[in-house]
Amino acid sequence: MTGDVAVLGVGMHPWGKWGRSFVEYGTAAARAALADAGVDWRDVGSIVGADTVRGGYPGYVAGATFAKALGWQGARVTSVYAACASGAQAIATARAQILAGLADVVLVVGADAAPKGFFRPAGGDRPDDPDWLRFRVLGATNPTYFGLYARRRMAVHGDTVDDFAQVKVKNAALGALNPYARYRKRVTAEEVAASAVVADPLRLLDICATSDGGAALVLSSVEFARRHGAAEAVRIRAVSTVTPRYPTTVLDLPDIATDSAVAVEPAPETFRASIARTAYEEAGLGPEDLSLAEVYDLSTALELQWYEDLGLCGAGEAAKLLREGATAPGGRIPVNTSGGLASFGEAVPAQAIAQVCELTWQLRGDAGDRQIEGARVGVTANQGLFGHGSSVIAVR
Amino acid sequence: MARTRTPVVTGWFTGEGDAFRLLGTRCSACASVFFPREDAHCRNPGCGGGDLKEVPLSQRGRVWSYTDGRYRPPSPYVSDPELPWEPRTLIAVELAAERLVVLGQAVPGVTVADLAVGMEVEVVAGVLGEDAETVWTTWQWRPTGSQGVTA
Numbered sequence A: 001m002t003g004d005v006a007v008l009g010v011g012m013h014p015w016g017k018w019g020r021s022f023v024e025y026g027t028a029a030a031r032a033a034l035a036d037a038g039v040d041w042r043d044v045g046s047i048v049g050a051d052t053v054r055g056g057y058p059g060y061v062a063g064a065t066f067a068k069a070l071g072w073q074g075a076r077v078t079s080v081y082a083a084c085a086s087g088a089q090a091i092a093t094a095r096a097q098i099l100a101g102l103a104d105v106v107l108v109v110g111a112d113a114a115p116k117g118f119f120r121p122a123g124g125d126r127p128d129d130p131d132w133l134r135f136r137v138l139g140a141t142n143p144t145y146f147g148l149y150a151r152r153r154m155a156v157h158g159d160t161v162d163d164f165a166q167v168k169v170k171n172a173a174l175g176a177l178n179p180y181a182r183y184r185k186r187v188t189a190e191e192v193a194a195s196a197v198v199a200d201p202l203r204l205l206d207i208c209a210t211s212d213g214g215a216a217l218v219l220s221s222v223e224f225a226r227r228h229g230a231a232e233a234v235r236i237r238a239v240s241t242v243t244p245r246y247p248t249t250v251l252d253l254p255d256i257a258t259d260s261a262v263a264v265e266p267a268p269e270t271f272r273a274s275i276a277r278t279a280y281e282e283a284g285l286g287p288e289d290l291s292l293a294e295v296y297d298l299s300t301a302l303e304l305q306w307y308e309d310l311g312l313c314g315a316g317e318a319a320k321l322l323r324e325g326a327t328a329p330g331g332r333i334p335v336n337t338s339g340g341l342a343s344f345g346e347a348v349p350a351q352a353i354a355q356v357c358e359l360t361w362q363l364r365g366d367a368g369d370r371q372i373e374g375a376r377v378g379v380t381a382n383q384g385l386f387g388h389g390s391s392v393i394a395v396r
Numbered sequence B: 001m002a003r004t005r006t007p008v009v010t011g012w013f014t015g016e017g018d019a020f021r022l023l024g025t026r027c028s029a030c031a032s033v034f035f036p037r038e039d040a041h042c043r044n045p046g047c048g049g050g051d052l053k054e055v056p057l058s059q060r061g062r063v064w065s066y067t068d069g070r071y072r073p074p075s076p077y078v079s080d081p082e083l084p085w086e087p088r089t090l091i092a093v094e095l096a097a098e099r100l101v102v103l104g105q106a107v108p109g110v111t112v113a114d115l116a117v118g119m120e121v122e123v124v125a126g127v128l129g130e131d132a133e134t135v136w137t138t139w140q141w142r143p144t145g146s147q148g149v150t151a
């Protein structure tokens, strides 16, 4: 397909709380990706950095920060920010440059050094900023929204807290097999149930932590990959970076209210479902073609929501899909074979890139003990704060 | 010294007692309602843009979902670090006439065990917190006692 770009190399710095600069994690991931690709950094025509808001100015100009750390070599530079979807935006930018013929080889890098505890808004009094307002007026943290979604699923679809716990059990077992994951211990449903409630009905082990980490990709044109001896490289076939459509009907982070549907009838699908549909349409593939999915399990209940939004099952059927084992290794459509955010903790600008690293390893057959037999097509899905869709489809 | 009662956000609510109302704005061209208020431009992409006039929102709605905060939220939420944190209940409420969902704190004393999706609640004036000079007022949701249907 003419819209494909090749994934020549992938690299990660292990997730954790290492107490060092995001620059170090991103640079380590970039070097690993370049080595994996067999590409000299000086031959990279463009670098795209996914920004972090927690590293001061260097974080806002992440592309240049990583380019300098790797050694200035004159590459075109871009820095992008889209909250949790920053990584996908970086991939989308790199792909557009390759498809437009602006660069043959592009390095994509995202890294973060996370704070302790809840994410909080930037300082100062900013009553025009919804992210500031939700903390000031309501004390509404990110887990507040996860709790609302989880309780809503319980009421509307009959999900139980044990279903949520089983998501953690599944993901922790996979994370235990992933050398880049921060949490590498299996977890039992009893341990989830014994952890403290953070935002009813969700407990500490239902909610993802925040982590340090870095991830990088070396992307190229399919033609370059052929010349480079990588004709069989994994290919990115779709990148969905859509926004919502007015009026939104699901209370999304960081908003205090939804739009009003009084004047305009809402679209039949939610924003999250539109993110996946756009990716499927672009790839000319559907949920039935998938071998695996990496979804943004900010909470255990949100992973279930993604099953439905990705079309892996019908509305309200996610818990059933989980209970049947369809989303575990050996099932019809394994989800979060990396261990997911449950095992990583979120490193915001790196996370959507890390999802593509996992797809790539799986599609190459290089995922070790986590390998899904005969993986051919994978999808990632994620939604960034303030209306950023993020979904990538990769094929082999 | 008497402390002044000040809304935590200007222009989002008005009135006392039974007359308390959330305030939004309505577009004169397409009738879309906005909360929090939009005062400059209508956000309906199919609307050429009308005047945005202040409107009170419905007092009653139904619980869309609910949760609580068992841990102290970070700044800029204001709470006394000397006192133990008391969990706060948060309710997302669907207003039928405006067809939108508004998040708010529950009145003190209402816990998640008192709530169900679909239950009727009403908006009331409440106190978010106090400091040396100011009592910060806000809106809160209170169950009306009339049970709703689930979902």
Ligand SMILES: [Zn+2]
Pocket (backbone or CB within 6 Å): B027, B028, B029, B030, B031, B032, B042, B043, B044, B047, B048, B049, B050
């Ligand atoms: Zn309008």
